[in-house]
Amino acid sequence: MSEAQRHRVVPGAPLRRSGLRFLKRRRTVLARLAGWSLVESGQTFLFGFALAHALDDGFLRGSPVVGAAWLAAAAVCVGAGAYGTARVYGAVADLVEPLRDTLVRKVVTRGLYAPDGAAVSRLTHQVEIARDTFAGLVLVSRSFVFVTAGALVGLCSLAPVLLLLVVPPLVLGLALFAGALRPMARRQETFLAADEAIATETGTAVGGLRDITAAGAERTVAAAAGERFDAELRASRALARWSVSRVLALGISGRLPIVLLLLAAPWLLGRGVTPGALVGALAYLTQSLLPALQSLMHGLGTAGTRLGVVLRRLTAEPATGAAGAGSHRTPRDGYAVELTGVTFAYGPHADPVLRGLDLTVPAGGHLAVVGPSGIGKSTLAALVAGMLEPGSGEVRRPATADRVLVPQEAYVFSGTVRENLAYLCPGGRVPDADLLAAAAEIGAGALLARLGGPDATLAPAELSAGERQLLALVRAYLARAPLIVLDEATCHLDPEAEARAERAFAARPGGTLIVVAHRISSALRADRVLVMDGTHVRTGRHGELLRRSALYRELTGGWAHAEPPAAAPLQPALAARDADGVDAVAGTRLAGDGGHVVAHGPGRQMQDAGDLGDRGALGGQ
Known part of the structure; x- marks a missing residue:
């Protein structure tokens, strides 16, 4: 650009x-x-x-x-x-x-x-x-x-x-x-x-x-x-x-x-x-x-x-409408994001993770993205959110401040509950009524009560991975962005809590939701499902894809056998690796933090923990 x-x-x-x-x-x-x-x-x-x-x-x-x-x-x-x-x-x-x-x-x-x-x-x-x-x-x-x-x-x-x-x-x-x-x-x-x-x-x-x-x-x-x-x-x-x-x-x-x-x-x-x-x-x-x-x-x-x-x-x-290789242009009326001929590789000599991808997500739509680990799901989420730029092709989406990406590893910092939840709101100020209502919608009301309310002080080391994800989800919900991208952002929640959070995002008037699915239930709740298999993609509804895609049938079968019981507890807290209790995972927004930050706005690079650590036949991401 x-x-x-x-x-x-x-x-x-x-x-x-x-x-x-x-x-x-x-x-x-x-x-x-x-x-x-x-x-x-x-x-x-x-x-x-x-x-x-x-x-x-x-x-x-x-x-x-x-x-x-x-x-x-x-x-x-x-x-x-x-x-x-x-x-x-x-x-x-x-x-x-x-x-x-x-x-x-x-x-x-x-x-x-x-x-x-x-x-x-x-x-x-x-x-x-x-x-x-x-x-x-x-x-x-x-x-x-x-x-x-x-x-x-x-x-x-x-x-x-x-x-x-x-x-x-x-x-x-x-x-x-x-x-x-x-x-x-x-x-x-x-x-x-x-x-x-x-x-x-x-x-x-x-x-x-x-x-x-x-x-x-x-x-x-x-x-x-x-x-x-x-x-x-x-x-x-x-x-x-x-x-x-x-x-x-x-x-x-x-x-x-x-x-x-x-x-x-x-x-x-x-x-x-x-x-x-x-x-x-x-x-x-x-x-x-x-x-x-x-x-x-x-x-x-x-x-x-x-x-x-x-x-x-x-x-x-x-700039809100500039187009550097078309990556920040506004999509057509009625569409939240459009990808046209998008190709992306992690280096000039690396094999493309995505090649010639075309994808349209309508405004107010609910899309689930599924596929094997390392196939490019998190890369696609980062391209949609603007954290990565395509090597070729166009990504057309809303203005730079109108989308939120919630990665798998949730970022929580030392401070009050209010400071963590209002982090993406203009001026960092949210009325108590709105904050508590958002927590109730996402299903974090009991967590906020246990922590001591909006003005309580958070100690990241004392929170479980699931509790951190709940706080990150409430933070994204309060941002009121038209486009929300959840990149396995509920993987540490039980199925019931995951369903409640996804339904809350999907029910926002005019809001668009893209979910990198962690369970088959996420795909069942979506309007459309995108199946990525490394050579081409398929989109459609759940029943249609069961008939047309062997990979989707294989994934749903594996998910069905691996589905945990509904009453599975939140995962225990992770060991703190710094003074704020934030894991030293490489990533976006802050130095030494890459992939576990709730992203809101443009970014240059991101390494997504969910895909980088899992190298399959295509070499991972």
């Missing part, structure tokens, strides 16, 4: 409106900044003016005392300007820090509800870019405005004709610079996109080092990472080429007026311009206007364009 597809970038107009609202709320700070900037730039006007009068009225007329007095006045103004500069920095801080806090809140909120591989780059690198460049932009912009105004007023006070030599090249150079800002911004955005791609590529590689080594994919991964670095190098070179326009604009607006003033000096002296006025004009140009232009063009040309790009990216909304 391309960078433009992964993010819906907020257009310039809304960003400008947001910026204006931000500044309007801080009018007092802006007024204080303008006042101290005026004090700081007062020296600009008085320096050239005092220098001209020191020469014309003092030293050139033989009155050194008068000349020294004018120079002393200029020195006093320099001291006042330094005092104003110190106060300017305090006002700038009152603008910059609130912006940084606002951006951090936006990035953290987006990372919680729509995580992706670039979240770390945004929070650590790009927020600091925005903070630093905004501060620099405020400093150089207000300095240029006040210094330029002071210099032009000073030139006019010395001799209005001097403006004819300064204003035209100044305007021409600024126009050239302004015209180059947009192309520079585009190159800057390309550079930042390449930086995010590097963070995503290397982050994925580091998280899968064991698998990369085991599969002998070191060169392939290194080549992919190298392509990202090469793209960033090309983007940085393109950005550097556009800096030539900044040098040209500075030469026209800042240095050409000095040359014109020197060339026109005889003509100016012949028309009443005094020597002191010429020296004062040179001081205005070399000591005030040229440094201000250099700061402005350097600040806007690098920091300014970068700031605009970074702010658009930090305030962008996660």
